Amino acid sequence: MKAVCLLSGGLDSSTCLAYARREGFTCYALSIDYGQRHRFELEAAAKVAQSLGAAAHRTLRADLRLIGGSALTAEIEVPKHRASVEMASGIPVTYVPARNTVFLSLALAWAEVLEAASIFLGVNAIDYSGYPDCRPEFIEAFERMANLATRAGVEGKLRTRIHTPLLHLSKAEIVRLAAELGLDFSLTSSCYDPGPGGRPCGGCDSCLLRRKGFAEANLIDPLEYPAP
Amino acid sequence: MKAVCLLSGGLDSSTCLAYARREGFTCYALSIDYGQRHRFELEAAAKVAQSLGAAAHRTLRADLRLIGGSALTAEIEVPKHRASVEMASGIPVTYVPARNTVFLSLALAWAEVLEAASIFLGVNAIDYSGYPDCRPEFIEAFERMANLATRAGVEGKLRTRIHTPLLHLSKAEIVRLAAELGLDFSLTSSCYDPGPGGRPCGGCDSCLLRRKGFAEANLIDPLEYPAP
Numbered sequence: 001m002k003a004v005c006l007l008s009g010g011l012d013s014s015t016c017l018a019y020a021r022r023e024g025f026t027c028y029a030l031s032i033d034y035g036q037r038h039r040f041e042l043e044a045a046a047k048v049a050q051s052l053g054a055a056a057h058r059t060l061r062a063d064l065r066l067i068g069g070s071a072l073t074a075e076i077e078v079p080k081h082r083a084s085v086e087m088a089s090g091i092p093v094t095y096v097p098a099r100n101t102v103f104l105s106l107a108l109a110w111a112e113v114l115e116a117a118s119i120f121l122g123v124n125a126i127d128y129s130g131y132p133d134c135r136p137e138f139i140e141a142f143e144r145m146a147n148l149a150t151r152a153g154v155e156g157k158l159r160t161r162i163h164t165p166l167l168h169l170s171k172a173e174i175v176r177l178a179a180e181l182g183l184d185f186s187l188t189s190s191c192y193d194p195g196p197g198g199r200p201c202g203g204c205d206s207c208l209l210r211r212k213g214f215a216e217a218n219l220i221d222p223l224e225y226p227a228p
Numbered sequence: 229m230k231a232v233c234l235l236s237g238g239l240d241s242s243t244c245l246a247y248a249r250r251e252g253f254t255c256y257a258l259s260i261d262y263g264q265r266h267r268f269e270l271e272a273a274a275k276v277a278q279s280l281g282a283a284a285h286r287t288l289r290a291d292l293r294l295i296g297g298s299a300l301t302a303e304i305e306v307p308k309h310r311a312s313v314e315m316a317s318g319i320p321v322t323y324v325p326a327r328n329t330v331f332l333s334l335a336l337a338w339a340e341v342l343e344a345a346s347i348f349l350g351v352n353a354i355d356y357s358g359y360p361d362c363r364p365e366f367i368e369a370f371e372r373m374a375n376l377a378t379r380a381g382v383e384g385k386l387r388t389r390i391h392t393p394l395l396h397l398s399k400a401e402i403v404r405l406a407a408e409l410g411l412d413f414s415l416t417s418s419c420y421d422p423g424p425g426g427r428p429c430g431g432c433d434s435c436l437l438r439r440k441g442f443a444e445a446n447l448i449d450p451l452e453y454p455a456p
Contacts (some may be wrong), residue, residue, distance in 0.1 A: 058295075060290070060291055060292075060294055060295070061289050061291050062288070062289065062290040062334070063289050067286075067288070067337050068341055069337075069340065069341035091379050091383075095379065097336075097337045097338075097340035097341050097379070098333060098334075098336045098377055098378055099337070100377070101333040101336055101373070101374070101377045101378075102333040102337055104333075105330040105332075106326075106330060108325075108326045108329055109295050109297075109324075109326035109327070109329070110295045112326055113296055113297035113325050132377060132379055132381060132382040133377045135376065135382075137376050138373070138376040141369075141372055141373035141376045141377075142373050144369055144373070145329070145366070145369035145372070145373045148360070148363065148366040148369045149326055149360060149361045150325065150326055150360055150361070151323065151325070153360060154319070155319075
């Protein structure tokens with residue numbers, strides 16, 4: 001069973017890849033260089049893909065910086081040390097317009113060439129529900145569209161499925177699952193605004209959620225955060 | 229009214245842009261550099277966008293060559309001088325896996341940043357029905373997904389519409405419409421396998437369909453084809 005696994009190099013997508021491997025999939029890891037300011041995650045992705053035994057790892061360019069509209073691709077400041085209640089209200093400036101749609105489309109293209117019926121995406125609708133393209137109804141609509149978009153869909157040979165095993169897990173549950181799957185956390189990179197050598201800032205939404213997840217799971221995050 | 233108009237530089241997408249302009253849209257033309265062998269079309273797109281008064285024209289890179297699987301992006305020969313009956317049967321090797329899904333996703337990303345509710349795509353289901361992602365049911369499913377994918381969809385502010393004004397036109401009807409809209413045909417480029425300076429080969433499916441369309445419309449194609 002072949003699967004295309006979208007892999008940013010962060011905690012969620014790495015856990016998702018580890019999960020797909022355990023489920024017995026031959027995994028083709030796909031990272032997207034979309035002009036993100038946290039390019040360090042692409043290096044992390046390569047290391048994670050190798051350590052988890054992906055059959056292949058490709059990094060595709062799709063330059064969303066030309067489009068802008070997000071703190072991750074344009075000259076907009078990444079917010080730091082926001083309270084949970086702030087994070088939970090509205091769509092944050094780190095949202096990248098239509099990012100998961102673009103990522104899933106590229107994964108679909110590769111899946112079609114590989115004749116892979118499965119695509120794994122590490123989205124999560126619980127801890128960080130501000131992104132429209134992390135919602136279950138979006139995933140279902142994408143899957144439906146995907147089955148009309150491709151050769152396999154027309155010929156009725158293959159039914160494309162979008163797997164989102166982390167969709168309903170809290171960050172603490174993801175951390176526990178990752179530990180159980182043997183993910184090497186030190187290879188992953190979650191920070192939206194890392195310093196030299198990929199050192200996490202500790203204060204962006206992504207760092208805060210990761211730290212909270214480890215704390216609630218009673219596990220130690222091997223990444224070193226700046227002293228408060 | 230703002231619209232993102234996907235523009236390859238070929239006859240159909242150029243006609244589609246001209247149509248959107250006549251309908252009163254402020255048009256943001258988007259071309260995708262996906263590693264196509266007929267890169268000349270990107271130069272054509274820039275000229276067409278300018279001549280039709282697009283408000284802006286961007287060329288985004290999304291390197292589908294890393295994925296392959298098509299005569300347009302891999303080392304697979306572009307078929308020449310096929311009979312109409314051959315073209316009408318099955319999915320041709322020039323089909324690029326999930327191309328329209330990828331293109332529409334990138335258009336959706338830009339539309340979201342621009343707060344444009346409309347996306348124009350020059351697909352056609354009549355003369356060349358071999359591509360799965362040129363079918364009306366695909367377009368409908370993409371539109372539905374798009375309205376769940378974005379900020380606008382969540383906030384209920386904007387309903388995204390995918391316009392496909394050429395969907396049910398024959399190539400001859402497209403040529404006539406383009407002439408009526410004042411499209412400068414000499415700026416467009418349809419060939420899948422052009423020679424130096426973008427000179428059309430005359431024999432690929434795309435050239436054959438274009439030539440047939442002009443012939444049936446009783447109009448002269450200003451492009452120069454090699455002598456038979």
